[in-house]
Amino acid sequence: MRSFPASKWVVPALLLVALAIPLLTDNSYYLNMLIMIFIWTIAVSGMNMIAGYAGQLSLAHAGFFGMGAYTLGLLMAKAQMSFLVSLVMAVALTGIVGAVVGMISLRLKGHYFAIFSLCMGVIISLVIEKWESLTEGVRGLLGIPIPKIGSFEFSTVTSQYYLILFFLVLAMFVNRQIVQSLVGRTFISIRNSEELAEALGINVMQSKILAFVHSTVLAGLAGALYAGYLRFLGPEVASIEHAFEMLLYLLVGGISTLWGPLVGTALVMAMMQLLQSWQDYRMIIFGPILVLIVMFLPHGIMGALARLKMKRQSVLPETIDNENRVIEKGTTDRRLAGGEIDA
Template sequence: MKRSKKTYLLLALLLIAILFPILMPNQYYLQILILVFIWTIAVYGLNTITGLTGQLSLAHAGFFAIGAYGLGLLTTKGGVPFWLAFVLAIALTVFISFFIGLIALRTKSHFFAIYTMSVGFLIYLLIYKSDLTGGVRGLIGIPNPAPIGPLTFESITSYYYLMLFFLLLTIFFMYRLFHSLLGKTFVAIRNSEELAETLGISVMRNKLLAFVISAGLAALAGALYASYVRFIGPQMADIHVAFEILLYLLVGGIGTLAGPLIGTFIVVLLTQMLQFLEEFRMLVFGPIVVLLILFYPRGIVGGYLMWKAKRAKKKQILQAQHAKGGKEHAVND
C-alpha cells in the first residue's frame, strides 16, 4: 500500500511537470525551472562521488565548464553538428576526468578535496587565459539544439521539455544506480574502505568509476547550460560555482535520491525570491541555510528519512511491548 501511494505521488509530480507550461505559461517561471533542471543534473553528479563514495570533489564546476566549452567550441569554431558536439563534449570531459581521477584518488579525506579544488582552479585559469576559449570575453553564438525530426528547440517551452527529458533520464539512471550492486559497492566504500577491501572490492577502481560518472553528469549539465544561455564565460568554472553545487546537495540531502532535486529547487527558488534585496540577500539567505544545516545536518530528505526510521522503530517497540503484555495476561489467566 505504501509503495502504491509513493507511485501515485511520483506520477502526480510528473504530470504536474509535464502540464506546467500549459497551466502556467509564464516565461519567467519556465526559465527558473529550466535552470533548476540543469543544476539538478550537476548536483546528481556530485552526489555520485560525494554522497555515495564519500569523496568531497571540488572540481565539479571545472567539469561543468569543460562540458559547456566543449560544446561551444566544437559548434562555433569546429563546425561540428550540434548533437555530435554534445556527445563529444561529454566524452571529452569523461576522458579528462579519468586521468585526473587516477592521480586525485590516490589522496584521501581533505587532501582529496584540496587537490580537486586545485584542479578546478587550474581549469578556470586555462579558460580565463586561453585565446581559444575567448578568455575573459567568453564564448558567444552557441547554436540552439538541432531539430530532432519534427521536434525543434527554439521556444522557451521546447527548451523546458528538453531539459525535463534529460533530468528524468538522469533521475532514472541514478535510481538504477542507487538500487544496483554497483551503488551498494559505492556505499560500502563510503562506510569503510578497509572493510570493503576485505570483502574483495577494488576500492580504487570503483572510486574512479564514481568520479568519471560524476564528471560525465557535470558535463551533461554544462552542455545543456551552454545550449540554453548561448553565452558562456570563465566564471562558470569558478570555485564559487562548485560551492553552490555543494550547497544544493547539502540542503537537499547528501547521499539521497531525491535530495539533489529538492535542494536545488529550494535554494534556487529562495535566491530568486530574495533578488529584490540585491547584494543584501545573502544576509537573509545565509542564516536560513545555516539553521537548516544545523537542525538537518543530513539535509531535508536525510532528516525526513531519519524521522521516518525513528518512527518505524518506535512503532515496532510499542508493538513488541503490546504483544509481550498480551502474552503475560494470557499466562495469568
C-alpha cells in the first residue's frame, strides 16, 4: 500500500479552480458568497492559531474584526487615506491593541481567559456603538471609497474576488510556515502542557502573546477587507455573535488543522444559504446536523481525515512487514522443497 501520489497536486489544483471560477461564471451571487467565505476564513484562521495551536480559547475576535473594519473605513472615509495605507494601519492597530490585551488577559488560564476575552470583545463592540462622534454609532458608517491601488480600482465583484483571494492565500501560506516552524512547535507544546514547555526553557508568556497578536492581526485584516468590500459598516459587525459563529466554523472544519477554517466556513455558510428558503425552520434543520457532526466528528472534518491518515500510516509498516514475512516464508519453503537448504 502507498499513499495517494497525487496529493501534492491538491493545493495547486484548488488554487487553479479558485482562479478560474470568475472566468467560468458571471453570477454575482456565487461570487459574493465566495468572497464572504474568503473573508471569514481569514478571521477563523486567526482564531485557529490561538485556540487550536496555542490552546487559548479567545472569544474577542469579533471585536478585533470590527476594529479592523472601522479603522479602514474611518481612515478612507474621513481621513481620505488610500486603501493600502488604511489597510496597513488597520492591521497594525489591531495588532497593537491585541498585544496590550494579550499581556493582560493571557495571565489568566482556561475558562477565565475565555471569559475575559469575551468581555474585551463586548467592550470593543460597545465603544464602536456608543462613540457616535467618531463611528456614527447606530447610524452606520457610510461613504467608504472604492478600494484602489495605484490607478486600478477594485470596483467590480470580480476584481474584489481576486483581491480578497490573494489575501486569503497569503494568510494561509503564512499560517502554514508558522505551524511548520519552531514557533509553531512551540505553540503546540504550550497547548499540550504549559508546565512542561516552561521546564524545557520556553518563554510561555511571550509565545502566547505572539500567537494572540498574530490571531488578532488576521481578524483585523479580515475586518478591513470586509469594510473595503461592503463599503458600509454598522455596529453589528463587531457583535459577539460573530465570535461564536467563527468558533462554529472552526469546530466543524477541524480545530488545529490548516484547512479546517476554510472547510468549516465554506460548509456552514453554504448550508445556511441552502436553507435560506426555510428561514423559519433553518436552525431547526441545521441544529441536529451540527449535533451529529460534533458527536461523530469531534475533531471536525479535517481533523477526522488527518486522524484517518495517521491511522493508515501507522498500519502501513506493520502490513508491509507482515507481507515481507509471508514472502520470506514462502521462499524458504520452496527452497526446502527443492533441497537447496539442508534440513
